[in-house]
Amino acid sequence: QITLKESGPTLVKPTQTLTLTCTFSGFSLSTSGVGVGWIRQPPGKALEWLALIYWDDDKRYSPSLKSRLTITKDTSKNQVVLTMTNMDPVDTATYYCAHTRPIEIRGAFDIWGQGTMVTVSS
Amino acid sequence: EIVLTQSPGTLSLSPGERATLSCRASQSVSSSYLAWYQQKPGQAPRLLIYGASSRATGIPDRFSGSGSGTDFTLTISRLEPEDFAVYYCQQYGSSQTWTFGQGTKVEIK
Numbered sequence: 001q002i003t004l005k006e007s008g009p010t011l012v013k014p015t016q017t018l019t020l021t022c023t024f025s026g027f028s029l030s031t032s033g034v035g036v037g038w039i040r041q042p043p044g045k046a047l048e049w050l051a052l053i054y055w056d057d058d059k060r061y062s063p064s065l066k067s068r069l070t071i072t073k074d075t076s077k078n079q080v081v082l083t084m085t086n087m088d089p090v091d092t093a094t095y096y097c098a099h100t101r102p103i104e105i106r107g108a109f110d111i112w113g114q115g116t117m118v119t120v121s122s
Numbered sequence: 123e124i125v126l127t128q129s130p131g132t133l134s135l136s137p138g139e140r141a142t143l144s145c146r147a148s149q150s151v152s153s154s155y156l157a158w159y160q161q162k163p164g165q166a167p168r169l170l171i172y173g174a175s176s177r178a179t180g181i182p183d184r185f186s187g188s189g190s191g192t193d194f195t196l197t198i199s200r201l202e203p204e205d206f207a208v209y210y211c212q213q214y215g216s217s218q219t220w221t222f223g224q225g226t227k228v229e230i231k
Contacts, residue, residue: 037220039220039222046210046222046223046224046225047159047161047167047210047212047222047225048222049212049219049220049221049222052220060218060219061219062219063123063219096166096167102214102218105157105172105173105176105178106153106154106155106156106157106172106173106174106176106214107155107157107172107212107213107214107220108157108169108172108173108178108212108214109157109159109167109169109212110169110172110178110179111169112166112167112168113166114166115166
């Protein structure tokens with residue numbers, strides 16, 4: 001059974017850097033074809049894809065946020081870490097990590113974490 | 123970047139009725155890399171459909187997806203009380219980026 005869980009601060013100040021950790025079980029991020037992505041959702045708004053890391057350490061970023069994002073993985077710890085620099089109140093959102101097998105399930109995210117709410121405020 | 127436009131924004135229907143949700147892409151979505159999700163308040167999204175028409179594991183057959191190119195549809199054949207939620211479409215593009223639509227809310231009439 002695949003599970004993912006996000007963790008990190010619930011409150012950050014403007015201009016600070018946000019670091020979120022996705023801890024997962026039930027699969028290995030060294031298995032060919034597997035990826036873990038980050039998606040966020042501001043309160044009452046739509047989902048927005050942020051970044052994704054593949055089993056082979058290939059990385060993809062949202063073009064609009066690329067300059068602020070870094071995604072890394074620690075296969076031994078079953079974790080994926082997302083950092084976002086220069087946080088702003090508009091970045092207030094629930095942040096989700098999710099599992100995918102981009103080729104096998106055509107780029108869909110089949111298992112999601114419960115999400116973690118991050119508020120940006122001074 | 124491909125933009126997905128969902129319509130209508132809100133769909134007001136009664137249990138037992140048929141729901142038809144639309145997702146239109148600004149460019150052709152390659153190889154039907156189009157998915158649909160259901161999201162209820164306070165919950166993470168749940169994958170319903172991938173590859174435009176394949177149901178995810180455990181999804182009831184009243185949910186079906188169709189379409190290709192730039193026009194895609196999610197159909198719920200007979201609405202059950204638990205189907206009232208927000209639905210999102212999502213595409214995976216040739217540049218290996220993902221985008222979501224703005225969502226359609228299916229509410230009880």
